[in-house]
Amino acid sequence: MRTLIIVAHPELASSGTQQFLRRGAELVAADWQPLSTDFNVATEQVKLRAAERIIWQFPLYWYSAPAILKAWQDQVLTSKFVLHEQGLAGKELGIVVTTDTKASDYQSGAAEQFTLAELLRPYQALANKAGLHWLPPFVINQFRYQTESQQQALLIAYQQYLTLPQPATFTQRQHWFAQQLQQMITNATGERKTQLVLVEQQLAAKQDELEELRWTIEQMRGDD
Amino acid sequence: MRTLIIVAHPELASSGTQQFLRRGAELVAADWQPLSTDFNVATEQVKLRAAERIIWQFPLYWYSAPAILKAWQDQVLTSKFVLHEQGLAGKELGIVVTTDTKASDYQSGAAEQFTLAELLRPYQALANKAGLHWLPPFVINQFRYQTESQQQALLIAYQQYLTLPQPATFTQRQHWFAQQLQQMITNATGERKTQLVLVEQQLAAKQDELEELRWTIEQMRGDD
Known part of the structure; x- marks a missing residue:
């Protein structure tokens, strides 16, 4: 399984969660690709073509990915590449999303009013349009409040998310x-x-x- | 009604739809503010405080606003401003969204699979969190295929969306x-x-x- 992880975090170096996940990704030989503002569209498309499973990994900022991922999507995912050439068709798309909010807040009537499944619809709609197989999103709530053994269990679940058929x-x-x-x-x-x-x-x-x-x-x- | 229209379009000058809407906005004296990449956070917050109705106006790129709006949201809508100072509470939030797709494609089972109401959930969640009153979004499908009289009717509906109680x-x-x-x-x-x-x-x-x-x-x- 050739898994490409596109990590969109404006302050990646100072994110404990992301550094923790990075070790997990390296152990299963997934391709860890932090996004910066200067990317080359052609190079990105080549990397996407080579991948079997694509992961967008990011913290939730105002209920979607940081602007850096949207800029990448707007520029790299051209109509020509995605629709005419079907450059992503048949691949898998997974979302790894971290939030500072507790899981139970994401439901109707609770603080956030909507489920994460509803909030991630724009990515699911993109997968649908691009012929990508949409995987169940991998959600990490309040990582920093987890015990060490919870975090270790999370790391294993993450590694399985990167490599196993989903849902496994x-x-x-x-x-x-x-x-x-x-x-x-x-x-x-x-x-x-x-x-x-x-x-x-x-x-x-x-x-x-x-x-x-x-x-x-x-x-x-x-x-x- | 002090209406602030934040227009997020990467190629605003060449958008016939946006230029058309601009004339309508000027006739009702709404504040037309095109977004560029260099904005001042403090200035933006002052403008938001002065507004009674805030409009985010954009073409749909991959099922959400162009990256330029997300960058603005990520930077201007700080926790301090939105949550602690309640800088947006009690105001109204409207979305004016243009798409190249016909309206009937946005439903389950059709080409886009999801309704626009579902795809705009992240903005609605933001409104909910910020204490903004969420207006029914104003959707413009395939503007360029409309007849002149349809476009004129649209312009009047748009002007009413900017100024009248909603739904009117x-x-x-x-x-x-x-x-x-x-x-x-x-x-x-x-x-x-x-x-x-x-x-x-x-x-x-x-x-x-x-x-x-x-x-x-x-x-x-x-x-x-």
């Missing part, structure tokens, strides 16, 4: 995790390697248990 | 038109004045007829 099934996510663990074991040494192998064995044992339970359920159903 | 009642729109006509008669001379007075008499006659019919209906209802 439980089995796909489990398989992905097993692969990542295998790679960590390969790269680890000494005591850390021993620990990771123990984790792997525990997971394998749980997996056996799960399959046994599934088999039992099937047998019971067969008896009916 | 039939009586309010009629009263507005009578006032405009009175002013035209005052400024006219010679044969043109004669013609306009004839129009005024025709309208007055129709008005009498209308009132007579309304009275008849009331009488009939009273008989039940």
Whole structure:
């Protein structure tokens, strides 16, 4: 999966959230592309053509992306490229959006009145017009209030969002995790390697248990 | 009514639609403010404070305003100004949006999949947050395919959108038109004045007829 992440943040260097996500993106070899105001339209179109999954990643400013992304869209996504040449057709479009607001505020009757699904309609309409397959947006609410373990879980979910079929099934996510663990074991040494192998064995044992339970359920159903 | 029209169009001088609307705005003494990339945040905030009705006027580029308006929003509409000082609270926000697409394309199942009401949600959410009263958007579809008389009717509707309570009642729109006509008669001379007075008499006659019919209906209802 060739994933291109277009990061639109006016103060990227000082954003803890973005720097945190960046490490996650690098671990799964996604193409991390911060947007600046001087881009070359032809170069951008070449990068888009090479990608299979395109991600627009940004903090929500007044209910949409910072102006820097709109300027890029207005200039790079020409009618010729998008409509006549169908330069984006068949690819996937994902949105990674960070907000300082709690999730429950985005609903009718709450502080923000609208859901994020409604607020992101302009991007969905663009995907529709361009023949892009629209992925369920990946929303990060109030990152800085999350505990360290919540943030680690978020990082894994983010890496899966960049690389797995979306929406991913439980089995796909489990398989992905097993692969990542295998790679960590390969790269680890000494005591850390021993620990990771123990984790792997525990997971394998749980997996056996799960399959046994599934088999039992099937047998019971067969008896009916 | 002090109406401030913020016009966001990257090629304003070459837009026939915008030049046409400009004449209409001038006739009702609305404040026509084209956006350029170099604006002063403090000056913009002073203009916003002085306005009673704020209009964002733009062509739809990828389902929202051109980047120039987003840049202005991101910089001028600071948390301090909008949330802490409540600099926009109690004012009205109107959207004048032009599109090259026919109106019927904006619905579920049609080419654009979403209604303009859905696509404009980010602006409505902003209005909600800022304490602005959200007016029904004024949508201009395919201006260049309209006949001259359609365009003239549009211009009157636009002038009413800038100045009348929204949504305006039939009586309010009629009263507005009578006032405009009175002013035209005052400024006219010679044969043109004669013609306009004839129009005024025709309208007055129709008005009498209308009132007579309304009275008849009331009488009939009273008989039940």
